[in-house]
Each structure stands twice: as C-alpha cells, then as structure tokens.
Amino acid sequence: MTPTPPTVRSFSVWRLLRLSTFQIGSAMGDILVTSIWNRIMIVNLGMPAWIVGLLIALRYLLIPLSLWAGFSSDTRPLFGLRRTPYIWMGRGLMALSMPLLGLSVARFTAERADTLGWVLALAFFILYGTGSLMSGSPFLALVRDSVPKERQGLAVSLMETALIILFPIVAIAFSVAMREFDVATFWRLVAVTAGVGGFFWLFSLLGIERRGVSAEPTLATSQPTLGFVTTFRDIWADARIRHFFTFLALATFAAWAQDAILEPFGAEVVGQSLGQTTRYSAYWQGATALVLIVALVLGRRRRPEQQRRLTQVGLSIMAVGMALLSVAAVTQQARLITVALVLFGAGFGVYTFGGLSLMVVMTSDRQAGAYLGLWTITILLSRGLGISAGGALRDGLLALGLSHPLSYGLIFLLEAVGLLAATLALSRVNVLSFARDSGRVSTTDWQVASADI
Numbered sequence: 001m002t003p004t005p006p007t008v009r010s011f012s013v014w015r016l017l018r019l020s021t022f023q024i025g026s027a028m029g030d031i032l033v034t035s036i037w038n039r040i041m042i043v044n045l046g047m048p049a050w051i052v053g054l055l056i057a058l059r060y061l062l063i064p065l066s067l068w069a070g071f072s073s074d075t076r077p078l079f080g081l082r083r084t085p086y087i088w089m090g091r092g093l094m095a096l097s098m099p100l101l102g103l104s105v106a107r108f109t110a111e112r113a114d115t116l117g118w119v120l121a122l123a124f125f126i127l128y129g130t131g132s133l134m135s136g137s138p139f140l141a142l143v144r145d146s147v148p149k150e151r152q153g154l155a156v157s158l159m160e161t162a163l164i165i166l167f168p169i170v171a172i173a174f175s176v177a178m179r180e181f182d183v184a185t186f187w188r189l190v191a192v193t194a195g196v197g198g199f200f201w202l203f204s205l206l207g208i209e210r211r212g213v214s215a216e217p218t219l220a221t222s223q224p225t226l227g228f229v230t231t232f233r234d235i236w237a238d239a240r241i242r243h244f245f246t247f248l249a250l251a252t253f254a255a256w257a258q259d260a261i262l263e264p265f266g267a268e269v270v271g272q273s274l275g276q277t278t279r280y281s282a283y284w285q286g287a288t289a290l291v292l293i294v295a296l297v298l299g300r301r302r303r304p305e306q307q308r309r310l311t312q313v314g315l316s317i318m319a320v321g322m323a324l325l326s327v328a329a330v331t332q333q334a335r336l337i338t339v340a341l342v343l344f345g346a347g348f349g350v351y352t353f354g355g356l357s358l359m360v361v362m363t364s365d366r367q368a369g370a371y372l373g374l375w376t377i378t379i380l381l382s383r384g385l386g387i388s389a390g391g392a393l394r395d396g397l398l399a400l401g402l403s404h405p406l407s408y409g410l411i412f413l414l415e416a417v418g419l420l421a422a423t424l425a426l427s428r429v430n431v432l433s434f435a436r437d438s439g440r441v442s443t444t445d446w447q448v449a450s451a452d453i
Contacts, residue, residue: 070373
C-alpha cells in the first residue's frame with residue numbers, strides 16, 4: 001500500500017495567527033537571556049564574556065535532540081498526535097527551568113565567585129536548551145502540516161515574522177521594566193517570562209492538531225527498516241542538501257556572532273545604560289519585522305523556489321550594516337549605531353523571508369520532521385557557535401592589548417565578511433533541481449521558474 005502524507009486542512013488565517021502566539025514565550029525567553037542576562041553578567045557582574053557566550057551557546061549544542069524530536073514526530077505519535085506532545089514537553093521544560101536563572105543571578109550578586117551560581121546557570125541552560133530543541137522542529141513541522149503545499153513557505157515565514165515583531169516589543173517592555181540592574185526586578189522578569197510564555201505555549205496549540213488525522217503514516221512509519229541513522233544518512237547523501245547546509249550554517253554563524261556582545265559593546269565603547277542597550281534588539285529586530293511584513297505582502301504570490309536571488313540581496317544588506325557598525329565602534333560614534341542596526345535588521349528581514357522559503361523547498365513532504373530537524377539544528381548550532389565565537393574573540397582581542405573600540409570593530413567587520421561569503425555559498429545550491437526531484441514542482445513549472453531567475 002502506498003503511504004499517504006498527513007492530511008492537510010484548508011488554509012485558515014485565524015489558525016496561523018493563533019499559532020503565531022506561540023512566539024510570545026519564545027521572544028520573552030530570548031530577550032531575557034541574550035539581551036538582559038548577558039549584559040548583567042558581563043558589565044554589572046564582571047564575568048568573562050567567553051564564559052557567558054559559551055553558556056548561551058550551550059543550548060544550541062545539544063543538537064541530537066532536535067534530530068530525534070523531528071524524526072520521532074514523524075514516526076512515533078503520542079496519544080494520537082504527531083507533533084503537539086513533543087512541543088508541549090519541550091516548552092514545559094523551558095518554563096520550569098526559568099527559576100534557576102533567577103537563583104544563579106541572585107547568588108552571583110551576593111558573591112561573584114559563587115560555585116553554586118555557576119552550577120545553577122549551567123543547569124538552566126541545559127534544561128532550557130533541551131526543551132527548546134525538543135520542541136523547535138516539531139513546531140515547524142506542525143505549521144507546515146497545517147496548510148496546503150502552496151502556502152507552506154508563507155506559513156513558516158509568518159511564524160518567523162511574528163517572532164521578530166515580538167522581539168522589539170518585548171525588548172522595549174523589558175527595558176522599561178529594568179532601566180538599571182537589581183535582583184528583585186530581574187526575578188520579576190523571570191516570573192513573567194515563565195508565566196506568560198507558558199500560557200501562550202499552551203493556548204497557541206490547543207486543538208490545532210486533530211487526533212488520529214494528523215497521525216496518519218508518513219514514509220518513515222510505513223517502512224520500519226528506515227531507521228533514524230539511515231534516514232539522515234540518506235538525506236545527507238544528497239549534495240544539494242550539503243550545499244544548502246553550508247550556506248545556512250555560514251549565514252547564521254556570521255549573523256549571530258554579535259548576539260552576546262552587542263549590549264556590552266554599547267556599555268563599554270559608548271557608555272550607554274542597561275535600558276539603552278536593551279533597546280538595540282528593538283532597533284534591528286524592529287526593522288527586520290517591518291521588512292518581513294512588506295516582503296510577505298509583496299512576495300506572497302512568488303514561488304518559494306524563486307527566492308535565491310532575494311536571499312542574496314538580504315545577506316549583502318546585512319553585510320553593509322555590520323560594516324557600518326564596525327565603523328561606529330572604531331570611531332566611537334553612538335549616532336551611527338542606530339543607523340547600522342536598522343540597516344542590518346532590514347537586510348535580515350529580506351534574508352529571513354527568502355531563506356525560510358528556500359528552507360521549506362529543501363524539505364521532503366513525507367519526511368518533513370526529519371528535514372526540518374536538520375535545518376533547525378543547523379541554525380541553532382551555527383547560532384550557538386557564532387555567539388560563543390563572538391564572546392571568545394572579544395576576550396581574546398582585549399587580552400592581546402587591543403582597545404575596546406578596535407576589538408569590537410574587528411568582530412563586526414569579520415561578520416560582514418562572513419555574510420558576503422554566505423551569498424557565494426548560496427549560489428552553489430540547486431534549489432530548483434531538488435524541488436523537481438522531490439515532486440514539489442512539475443517539469444513545466446521547473447522550466448518557468450528557471451527562466452525567471
């Protein structure tokens with residue numbers, strides 16, 4: 001009997017909007033950890049940036065969990081559902097781990113060399129990272145399953161747009177709530193993140209997946225001999241997948257190397273306050289959100305297979321933004337920072353819209369969880385390595401005797417070079433060929449798309 005893919009419902013804007021509220025908790029957690037906690041640890045508590053970057057990156061290094069979760073959501077339904085149980089287990093772990101972050105900061109505030117504080121911080125990032133990876137690829141697969149094939153790129157892009165829109169909103173709200181560091185206020189932010197985020201992680205998914213219908217067999221479940229290792233060995237054997245992996249890894253690494261050091265840069269180079277540097281996320285991610293919305297409106301009728309050139313344009317704009325931020329660092333011109341971040345964010349919006357469309361195309365229908373698990377770990381691992389590399393470079397350059405402005409300027413310049421290299425890597429990816437071979441487009445559609453680009 002020929003296996004059938006999961007049943008897909010008709011397109012529903014309301015269902016996608018409700019799924020988008022899932023990102024409220026995601027944005028709150030990310031801003032708390034990568035915009036507030038890192039600044040407190042490096043600037044207020046004087047901790048080495050490389051340790052802070054490594055801890056932030058740790059949650060991205062538990063990569064087998066994402067592969068396992070994506071594969072399991074394809075092959076092992078729980079309670080009659082394929083995706084939702086894995087998502088809720090992961091997000092529940094993230095919410096429950098939040099108090100550990102508050103406890104660690106409280107102990108560091110009392111004693112900078114407190115060993116238990118590091119143990120608590122390590123435990124938080126292990127649990128938080130485990131939950132994030134368990135739920136990430138099943139959530140993307142659920143979004144993809146929830147719409148017709150021709151709307152899948154739009155649906156995944158909308159989820160990312162919602163997340164990026166929420167980043168500046170949360171960043172501004174948190175910057176108002178904590179203008180200067182104190183333990184009591186940090187605890188309140190931890191409690192709000194766990195409570196509000198946890199609520200929307202539950203609310204957004206209730207009733208989205210129908211019991212029994214979405215648990216129909218996929219290619220993996222219909223062929224018992226096709227196990228976990230074999231599945232990913234077969235996926236990796238395709239040179240087009242390896243080329244796309246290289247592009248995605250390089251672009252993500254270069255784009256996120258600034259994440260742990262951006263707020264400390266504002267404090268150490270131009271002397272800005274905690275409230276001011278927390279808004280850095282609002283500047284660049286706000287620009288990303290606005291551009292993404294425009295891209296969704298203008299590009300919604302364009303085939304996902306045709307987004308390679310647009311993605312390269314976005315990466316180039318990001319590189320210009322990072323180069324300008326490098327100039328701002330070396331010249332210590334605070335006025336240039338906002339311009340550079342907005343430009344970087346605008347390019348990030350173009351890149352995100354195009355890149356997510358390509359990611360959907362480079363995914364097989366019948367093994368969506370496995371493919372999206374691979375792309376999820378590529379993004380998370382590369383992001384984690386980029387974050388830790390940024391912190392390590394900052395400490396290393398300062399140890400060599402370079403000034404703060406020059407050290408940060410060199411890091412931002414290297415990011416610009418990496419983003420330009422990613423545009424070249426993308427030119428090697430034969431997206432249309434994969435789409436044709438996977439049955440996503442017909443030979444006629446392939447010829448039309450090829451002529452268009």
